[in-house]
Amino acid sequence: xxxxxxxxxxxxxxxxxxxxxxxxxxxxxxxxxxxxxxxxxxxxxxxxxxxxxxxxxxxxxxxxxxxxxxxxxxxxxxxxxxxxxxxxxxxxxxxxxxxxxxxxxxxxxxxxxxxxxxxxxxxxxxxxxxxxxxxxxxxxxxxxxxxxxxxxxxxxxxxxxxxxxxxxxxxxxxxxxxxxxxxxxxxxxxxxxxxxxxxxxxxxxxxxxxxxxxxxxxxxxxxxxxxxxxxxxxxxxxxxxxxxxxxxxxxxxxxxxxxxxxxxxxxxxxxxxxxxxxxxxxxxxxxxxxxxxxxxxxxxxxxxxxxxxxxxxxxxxxxxxxxxxxxxxxxxxx
Ligand code: ADP
Numbered sequence: 001x002x003x004x005x006x007x008x009x010x011x012x013x014x015x016x017x018x019x020x021x022x023x024x025x026x027x028x029x030x031x032x033x034x035x036x037x038x039x040x041x042x043x044x045x046x047x048x049x050x051x052x053x054x055x056x057x058x059x060x061x062x063x064x065x066x067x068x069x070x071x072x073x074x075x076x077x078x079x080x081x082x083x084x085x086x087x088x089x090x091x092x093x094x095x096x097x098x099x100x101x102x103x104x105x106x107x108x109x110x111x112x113x114x115x116x117x118x119x120x121x122x123x124x125x126x127x128x129x130x131x132x133x134x135x136x137x138x139x140x141x142x143x144x145x146x147x148x149x150x151x152x153x154x155x156x157x158x159x160x161x162x163x164x165x166x167x168x169x170x171x172x173x174x175x176x177x178x179x180x181x182x183x184x185x186x187x188x189x190x191x192x193x194x195x196x197x198x199x200x201x202x203x204x205x206x207x208x209x210x211x212x213x214x215x216x217x218x219x220x221x222x223x224x225x226x227x228x229x230x231x232x233x234x235x236x237x238x239x240x241x242x243x244x245x246x247x248x249x250x251x252x253x254x255x256x257x258x259x260x261x262x263x264x265x266x267x268x269x270x271x272x273x274x275x276x277x278x279x280x281x282x283x284x285x286x287x288x289x290x291x292x293x294x295x296x297x298x299x300x301x302x303x304x305x306x307x308x309x310x311x312x313x314x315x316x317x318x319x320x321x322x323x324x325x326x327x328x329x330x331x332x333x334x
Pocket of ligand 1: 021022023052053083084085086087088089090114115116117118120121123138
């Protein structure tokens with residue numbers, strides 16, 4: 001079915017539902033707070049839906065008040081939980097979800113999540129005309145149509161803090177470290193944390209591993225008397241793949257690379273100011289869009305300004321990492 005930025009009559013909207021879905025990300029709470037407080041100030045009823053699409057099916061709905069979101073702006077995770085719901089891929093379960101929404105009097109939705117969550121949201125609009133606005137909440141930053149997603153900045157800073165600490169020990173023991181960060185399909189965290197952390201080389205899932213280039217980087221460093229090195233690798237489809245990289249490096253150069261996998265610590269922690277600000281702006285703007293009768297869109301950011309992008313465009317197009325930043329890491333680590 002064709003999809004486009006859609007409009008509806010906002011006069012019919014008296015209650016909105018808000019939910020977080022997919023992987024949690026720091027800053028989701030700031031987004032929930034902004035949705036709830038903006039909506040209540042605009043005389044809408046707000047219902048929190050627990051655990052993403054699972055909550056639709058289980059009818060886990062919570063009435064939200066101004067005070068329901070007190071003291072959460074600084075907290076990581078999501079007070080409404082998040083998570084996956086495989087049933088939602090089937091139309092019959094989406095019908096059940098819509099029946100639950102209607103019986104709870106929910107007229108429109110704000111979805112905080114990634115592209116999977118937006119695909120589900122779009123289906124609700126296309127199949128059942130439930131107006132929906134998306135806010136990008138994922139640490140991966142891999143959503144087309146926005147320069148930043150909620151949680152990315154915090155995850156990068158968490159990874160960076162770890163890289164800085166590992167650099168201290170790497171320098172004291174003349175060691176080569178591979179630090180594995182999150183990023184199954186995309187290398188945004190690896191690239192940002194790698195450049196900011198002064199990494200010599202960065203491995204991302206979008207590019208095949210180039211052993212020759214890595215060996216060159218290592219040999220160049222040794223030639224200049226460099227005793228310690230930091231490489232940053234995105235986990236890719238198989239977390240722990242850095243051990244394979246370490247083995248390859250050992251075979252080619254005879255050097256033992258230590259591997260440090262950061263894992264889920266990158267998801268937690270207090271959101272940075274950037275993420276709180278982004279989530280606050282996006283959450284509030286999502287409600288305003290609903291009140292204007294705009295839906296099937298995602299709130300994005302470009303430069304200083306919020307943008308509104310057709311959900312189908314966000315889902316169809318791919319956002320690419322900036323190759324220039326990977327090249328920059330190599331130049332600056334010389
Ligand atoms: P993210 O939103 O972070 O990309 P997922 O890809 O895990 O996370 O998606 C979150 C949830 O969105 C899924 O568990 C499912 O409930 C829903 N979803 C994902 N893809 C679809 C789809 N093709 N159709 C309907 N719902 C979907």
